[in-house]
Amino acid sequence: MATSSVATNGKGRRARAWMLSVAAVVLVACGATAALLLVPGDGDKSDNRSQEAAASQSAPAAEASPSTSGSPTTEASKKPEPTKSALRPARSGLAMPTRAATSAAAPAASSKPVAPKAPASATYSGIRMTASHDLYLADTPVRSKADSGSADEDLTYAVYSSGAVLAPGTTSGSSLALLPVGRQGSLVACKAATGYKSYIWVKDLTVGQHMCVISGTGHVGLVTYRGSSGTAYANVDVTVWRNTA
Structure with a gap:
């Protein structure tokens, strides 16, 4: 009876050991599969680079083309900046003298001789x-x-x-x-x-x-x-x- 129980225990241990080894193999296989899925390959890198290049080429073209909707942002960028003369405030109530006013001719001196003043008496x-x-x-x-x-x-x-x-x-x-x-x-x-x-x-x-x-x-x-x-x-x-x- 003792011999049969020992044999039975030995089989049980071998069965558990085998199951543990199988579980370890399964776990290792699952980990490898997950690693392959998470790390991109060379093909993925080349696909991403081509997508980024295409996006960078299409962006300037989209900015250069005028919008048909006439958005306020686009119209504001096209409005010319005011000149310095337009920004200068006008003085209210002050008339600027003209060149003709400052160059008015002086009255001609009289050519008539001045009579001497009579002596007092x-x-x-x-x-x-x-x-x-x-x-x-x-x-x-x-x-x-x-x-x-x-x-x-x-x-x-x-x-x-x-x-x-x-x-x-x-x-x-x-x-x-x-x-x-x-x-x-x-x-x-x-x-x-x-x-x-x-x-x-x-x-x-x-x-x-x-x-x-x-x-x-x-x-x-x-x-x-x-x-x-x-x-x-x-x-x-x-x-x-x-x-x-």
Whole structure:
């Protein structure tokens, strides 16, 4: 009985060992098959490379061909960029000057000669001359002054037994001229006068008549006779142009 049990156990062990070896072979075979399926072969690599080359050649062609649908992306890429002048903002309310405005011709200078300015004059009216009183054209205002006894006056009023006279000073270098009745008195008329006198009788004068006095100090006086009262006095107006003789 012991011998049969030992034999039986020996067979069982050999059967299990055989089954384990068969299982190992099956597992090894399955692993090899899975490895062959996972690792691509040379043929697969060449197929992938040809597919990638075809895709790279077809991509530029697709980009170059315009889209018939007119997509916004395609139209935006074709729109020209604005120039610098279009981007510059315009100044509102400021008008740019034109070349014609800046090159306006200056007005032509007048060829007419400019008349010289007339010398200033001063007029003193209602001067009463009495015996032994004098006038000095350099005075401001010109007035009747008592004779100083030096005979340096520009015009003096003297009374004699035969009448009163108007005369220039004897030491002042002044001169006296009588303008004709009706002659308009002026600076020009006095400078052009002739026939200077050493004295003029008052009784021979007409009211409104002019006399010219040229002083030795460079002044010109126009004396206008306004009337008298015998030999008591004579009234005159005097216009003076100073420093014009």
